Amino acid sequence: MHKKYSKNAKQNILPGFNLSLGFTIFYLSLIVLIPLSAAFIKTTELSFNEFWAVVSAPRVVASYQLTFGASLIGALINAVFGLLTAWVLVRYKFPGKKIIDALVDLPFALPTAVAGIALTAVYAGNGWIGQWIEPLGIKIAFTPIGVIVALTFIGLPFVVRTVQPVLENLEAETEEAAASLGANRWQTFTKIIFPAIWPALLTGFALAFARAIGEYGSVIFIAGNVPFVSEITPLIIITKLEQYEYASATAVAVVMLVISFLLLFAINGLQWWVNRRASALS
Amino acid sequence: MSISTTLPASQYSNYQNKVARSRATSEPVWARWTLIAIVLLFLTLFLIVPLAAVFTEALRKGFDTYITALTDPDALSSIKLTLIAAAIAVPLNLVFGVAAAWAIAKFEFRGKSILITLIDLPFAVSPVIAGLIYVLIFGLQGWFGSTLLDHDIKVVFAIPGIVLATIFVTFPFVARELIPLMQAQGKEEEEAGLVLGASGWQILWRITLPNVKWGLLYGVILTNARAMGEFGAVSVVSGHIRGLTNTLPLHVEILYNEYNYAAAFAVASLLAILALVTLLLKSFVEWKVARDAQIDEKS
Amino acid sequence: MSIEIKNIRKNFGSFSALNDVSLDVPSGELVALLGPSGCGKTTLLRIIAGLETPDSGSIHFHGADATVQKVREREVGFVFQHYALFRHMTVFENVAFGLRVRPKETRPTDAEIKRRVHELLELVQLDWLADRYPPQLSGGQRQRIALARALAVEPKVLLLDEPFGALDAKVRKELRRWLRRLHDELHITSIFVTHDQEEALEVSDRVVVINKGQIEQIGSPQEVYDHPVSPFVYQFLGNVNQFQSQIHQGEANIGGIGLKINAHHDTKHSAGLAYVRPHDIEIHKVRNGEAPAFEAVIHYIHAIGPLVRLELQRADQSGLIEAELTQERFRELDLSQGENVFVYPRNVRVFLNQAIPRDIA
Numbered sequence: 001m002h003k004k005y006s007k008n009a010k011q012n013i014l015p016g017f018n019l020s021l022g023f024t025i026f027y028l029s030l031i032v033l034i035p036l037s038a039a040f041i042k043t044t045e046l047s048f049n050e051f052w053a054v055v056s057a058p059r060v061v062a063s064y065q066l067t068f069g070a071s072l073i074g075a076l077i078n079a080v081f082g083l084l085t086a087w088v089l090v091r092y093k094f095p096g097k098k099i100i101d102a103l104v105d106l107p108f109a110l111p112t113a114v115a116g117i118a119l120t121a122v123y124a125g126n127g128w129i130g131q132w133i134e135p136l137g138i139k140i141a142f143t144p145i146g147v148i149v150a151l152t153f154i155g156l157p158f159v160v161r162t163v164q165p166v167l168e169n170l171e172a173e174t175e176e177a178a179a180s181l182g183a184n185r186w187q188t189f190t191k192i193i194f195p196a197i198w199p200a201l202l203t204g205f206a207l208a209f210a211r212a213i214g215e216y217g218s219v220i221f222i223a224g225n226v227p228f229v230s231e232i233t234p235l236i237i238i239t240k241l242e243q244y245e246y247a248s249a250t251a252v253a254v255v256m257l258v259i260s261f262l263l264l265f266a267i268n269g270l271q272w273w274v275n276r277r278a279s280a281l282s
Numbered sequence: 283m284s285i286s287t288t289l290p291a292s293q294y295s296n297y298q299n300k301v302a303r304s305r306a307t308s309e310p311v312w313a314r315w316t317l318i319a320i321v322l323l324f325l326t327l328f329l330i331v332p333l334a335a336v337f338t339e340a341l342r343k344g345f346d347t348y349i350t351a352l353t354d355p356d357a358l359s360s361i362k363l364t365l366i367a368a369a370i371a372v373p374l375n376l377v378f379g380v381a382a383a384w385a386i387a388k389f390e391f392r393g394k395s396i397l398i399t400l401i402d403l404p405f406a407v408s409p410v411i412a413g414l415i416y417v418l419i420f421g422l423q424g425w426f427g428s429t430l431l432d433h434d435i436k437v438v439f440a441i442p443g444i445v446l447a448t449i450f451v452t453f454p455f456v457a458r459e460l461i462p463l464m465q466a467q468g469k470e471e472e473e474a475g476l477v478l479g480a481s482g483w484q485i486l487w488r489i490t491l492p493n494v495k496w497g498l499l500y501g502v503i504l505t506n507a508r509a510m511g512e513f514g515a516v517s518v519v520s521g522h523i524r525g526l527t528n529t530l531p532l533h534v535e536i537l538y539n540e541y542n543y544a545a546a547f548a549v550a551s552l553l554a555i556l557a558l559v560t561l562l563l564k565s566f567v568e569w570k571v572a573r574d575a576q577i578d579e580k581s
Numbered sequence: 582m583s584i585e586i587k588n589i590r591k592n593f594g595s596f597s598a599l600n601d602v603s604l605d606v607p608s609g610e611l612v613a614l615l616g617p618s619g620c621g622k623t624t625l626l627r628i629i630a631g632l633e634t635p636d637s638g639s640i641h642f643h644g645a646d647a648t649v650q651k652v653r654e655r656e657v658g659f660v661f662q663h664y665a666l667f668r669h670m671t672v673f674e675n676v677a678f679g680l681r682v683r684p685k686e687t688r689p690t691d692a693e694i695k696r697r698v699h700e701l702l703e704l705v706q707l708d709w710l711a712d713r714y715p716p717q718l719s720g721g722q723r724q725r726i727a728l729a730r731a732l733a734v735e736p737k738v739l740l741l742d743e744p745f746g747a748l749d750a751k752v753r754k755e756l757r758r759w760l761r762r763l764h765d766e767l768h769i770t771s772i773f774v775t776h777d778q779e780e781a782l783e784v785s786d787r788v789v790v791i792n793k794g795q796i797e798q799i800g801s802p803q804e805v806y807d808h809p810v811s812p813f814v815y816q817f818l819g820n821v822n823q824f825q826s827q828i829h830q831g832e833a834n835i836g837g838i839g840l841k842i843n844a845h846h847d848t849k850h851s852a853g854l855a856y857v858r859p860h861d862i863e864i865h866k867v868r869n870g871e872a873p874a875f876e877a878v879i880h881y882i883h884a885i886g887p888l889v890r891l892e893l894q895r896a897d898q899s900g901l902i903e904a905e906l907t908q909e910r911f912r913e914l915d916l917s918q919g920e921n922v923f924v925y926p927r928n929v930r931v932f933l934n935q936a937i938p939r940d941i942a
C-alpha cells in the first residue's frame with residue numbers, strides 16, 4: 001500500500017506555516033511594498049524627458065554631489081575611527097570602558113532631530129568646540145563640513161558593531177603562532193588580523209554610507225541648507241513637496257530609492273559572502 | 283542593513299573564549315594608551331560633548347524655564363501624540379516580527395532570502411521618502427485622496443499618517459532581532475513540545491517566546507526608541523499643526539526654528555533621556571544574554 | 582503496542598534517505614536501529630514519530646494505519662539526541678509539560694500532576710533536581726530528565742534518537758544498562774537509534790542494521806554478530822580482517838594459500854572477499870602440520886588490557902592482519918616484535934563478487 005504525498009507538503013511538521021507566512025507577506029505588502037510602488041507609479045506621470053529634466057537639474061545634481069560626497073567622507077572617517085574604537089574596546093582595559101561601549105550606540109538611540117540641534121550647538125561659531133576651531137579659519141556649522149560631521153555621527157556605530165564581534169572571535173592562537181614565527185606586532189596586524197576583519201570593515205563602511213545617504217533630521221539643522229552649497233537631496237524632496245510638486249519630488253525620490261536598493265543588495269551580498277567565508281574558515 | 287539592530291553574535295556564543303592575552307600578542311604600553319587616547323578624543327568630540335550640550339543648553343535659563351517648557355500645553359500634546367504613535371506601532375511590528383521570524387526560522391521555503399531582503403527594505407529607504415509614499419497614497423492628490431475626502435477621513439497631516447510613517451520606519455527591528463536568534467535555536471524544543479501533545483499556540487507561548495524573550499525585549503526597545511524619535515518621515519506627513527499633529531521631535535524643531543533654544547533643548551533633553559534609558563536597557567539585556575550563555579556553557 | 586513499517590521511502594532533494602524500508606516491531610520489544618551516520622536511521626525514527634512524513638509507504642500502530650496521523654495524536658515518547666529540554670523551565674515543569682498542555686477535559690489536576698511528576702523523577706532517580714534548570718544539569722542527568730519527560734504522557738511507544746551519543750564513555754555505559762533495566766520494568770515498545778555497535782548489541786532485543794537507506798539485516802544481537810549477511814554488516818559489527826580471494830569449490834585462495842570455507846562448494850573461479858575476526862586468528866611459532874597458514878612478521882604488539890592485539894605483516898607484503906589473543910596465550914607463545922610466525926585463520930566467511938565497501942564510518 002503506497003500513499004502519495006505532494007512534493008510541497010514539506011517535511012516540516014511544525015504548525016502555523018501558512019498563517020505566519022501569510023500574515024508576513026500581507027503586512028509587508030500593506031506597509032512597505034504597495035506604498036513603495038506608489039513612488040514608482042507616480043513617476044510614470046512624467047515623460048522620460050520631464051523626468052530627466054527634474055533629476056538632472058543643476059541644483060539637484062549639486063545636492064547629489066553633497067549627499068554622496070559627504071556620506072562617503074563620513075563613512076571613511078567612521079571606517080578608520082570605528083576600527084580603532086572596536087580594537088580598543090576588544091583588546092584593552094581602561095576605566096569607563098563599559099560606559100564607552102554602551103555609548104557607541106547613542107546615534108542609534110538618539111532621535112536625529114536632537115542630534116542635529118546638539119551638533120549645531122556644539123560646532124557653531126560660538127559653540128563649545130566651534131569657538132576654538134573658527135579662529136583657525138574653519139567653519140563647521142552651516143557649511144558642507146557640518147554635513148560631514150552630522151553624517152559621521154549617525155554612521156558611527158556601524159563599523160564598530162560589525163568589526164567588534166569579528167575581533168572578539170579571532171583566535172589568540174593564530175597571533176601567537178605568528179609571533180612564534182618571528183612576526184612583529186605590525187606584521188601580525190597587517191598579515192594576520194587585518195585580512196580576517198576587512199570584510200566586516202567593508203560591510204560596516206557600506207552600512208554607514210547607506211545610512212548617511214538617506215539621513216535628514218540630523219543634517220538639516222547643521223547644514224545651513226544653502227542651495228548648491230549645503231543642500232542635501234532629502235531636503236530637495238521636502239522642498240518640492242512643500243511646493244506641491246509631487247511628481248518631481250517623487251522623481252528625485254525614485255533616483256534615491258534605486259541607489260539605496262542597489263546598496264542594500266550589495267550589502268546583503270557582502271554579508272552573505274562574509275558569513276560563507278566565516279563558516280568556510282571555521 | 284541588519285547590523286544596526288542585532289545583538290552581536292558573540293554575545294550568544296564564545297563568550298568565554300576571550301583568552302587572556304599573553305605578552306607576545308599585545309602592543310607596547312605607549313601604543314596602547316595612544317590608541318585609547320585617540321578613540322576617547324574621537325568619541326568625546328562626536329558623542330559625549332553633543333550629549334552634554336543637550337542638557338547644558340536645556341538648563342541654561344534655569345530649572346523653572348525648563349519645567350515651563352515641558353509643561354507647556356503644546357509640549358504636553360506632543361508627548362501624548364508621540365506615546366500614541368509608539369503604542370500603536372510597537373505592538374503591530376511586534377506581532378509582525380514574531381510571525382515573520384516563525385515562518386523564516388522554522389521552515390524552509392523558496393524565496394526566503396528575497397523575503398528577508400524585503401523585510402530590510404525600510405532600513406534602506408530615506409525617512410523622507412517613507413513619509414512621501416504615504417502622501418502619494420493618502421494625500422489630497424493621492425490614490426485614495428478624493429475617497430478619503432468624501433468620507434471626511436484625514437490620514438495625511440493627521441494622526442493616522444504619523445502612525446503609518448512610524449510603523450514603516452520601525453518595521454524591521456523586531457523581525458531582524460528574532461530571525462537569527464530563532465534560527466540559532468533550531469526546532470528541537472518545538473518538536474519536543476509537539477510530541478508531548480502541545481498545540482501550535484501552546485508551543486509558541488510556552489516554548490518559543492520564553493526562549494527568545496531577551497531578543498524580543500531588545501527588539502521592542504529599539505522599535506520604541508525609533509518610534510518615539512522618528513523625525514524625517516513624520517515631518518513629511520504631519521503638517522506641523524501645533525498642539526495637534528506635532529510629535530516630540532517635531533516640537534523640538536518648531537521651538538528651535540523660533541529661536542526658542544532653551545525650550546527646544548528642554549524638550550530635546552526628554553528625548554535624550556529616552557535614548558540613555560534605551561542604551562541602559564540594551565546593556566542590561568546584553569548582560570542577561572551573556573550571563574545565560576555562560577551558564578549554558580559552564581555545564 | 583506493535584509497529585509495522587511498510588515500504589517507506591523518503592528523499593531529501595536528490596538524496597535518498599530511506600529506500601523501501603519495511604520493518605515489524607513486536608509489542609514490548611527493545612529494538613536498536615544501527616548504522617553509520619547518514620544511513621537514514623534517524624529519519625526512520627522521525628517518520629515513526631510523525632516528525633517527518635514519508636514520500637510513500639505506511640506505518641501501522643497495533644494494526645491501525647497511523648501514516649497520516651498527527652504527531653500529537655500518535656502517543657509516542659521521543660527522546661531527542663540533544664535532549665531538547667526546555668531551557669527556561671525547571672526540571673519539574675519540563676516533565677509536567679506534556680500533562681499541562683492537555684485540553685481541560687483530560688488534564689489532570691495540579692495535585693495529580695505533581696504526584697505523577699515526582700513519581701517519574703523518582704523512577705529516574707533525580708527527584709532532588711526538580712527545581713533546577715536544564716543548563717545546571719550534567720549530560721547524564723539531562724538524558725534521564727528527557728526520558729522522564731517522554732514517559733510522563735504514558736506513551737505507547739518510546740523512541741530514542743542516539744540516546745547516549747552526547748555522553749562520555751563511563752556515563753554512557755551506566756546509562757545503557759539502566760535503560761535496559763527500565764525497559765524490563767516498563768515493557769514499552771522502544772526503538773533507539775545508534776551508530777555504536779557495542780551499544781546496540783548490549784542493550785537491545787533485536788538489532789536492525791541500516792546502510793544507505795536500506796535495511797541490511799534484522800536479528801538478535803547474537804545473530805547479527807555471529808552471522809552477518811553482508812560484508813557491510815561484517816565490517817560494521819566489530820573488527821574484521823578482509824582479504825581479496827579466489828573462490829573455487831569450497832576453498833578460498835588468499836595469496837596462494839587455500840582455506841577451506843565450508844560453503845560455496847559449487848562455485849568455480851570467482852572473485853570474493855573473505856572475512857575473519859581478529860579473535861579467529863590463531864598464531865603459532867612453528868608450522869602446525871599440514872593446515873594452510875600465512876607466514877607473517879609481528880609488526881606491532883599492543884598488550885594493554887585483557888586482550889593482546891597484534892599487527893602482523895604478511896610475508897608476501899600484501900597487507901596487515903590483525904589478531905587478538907588472550908594474555909595467557911600471548912605469554913605461552915612468548916612473542917616479540919619482529920618475530921616470524923605462522924597465521925591460521927578460522928571461521929572464514931566469504932562473500933562472492935563484492936566490491937569492497939569503502940564507506941564504513
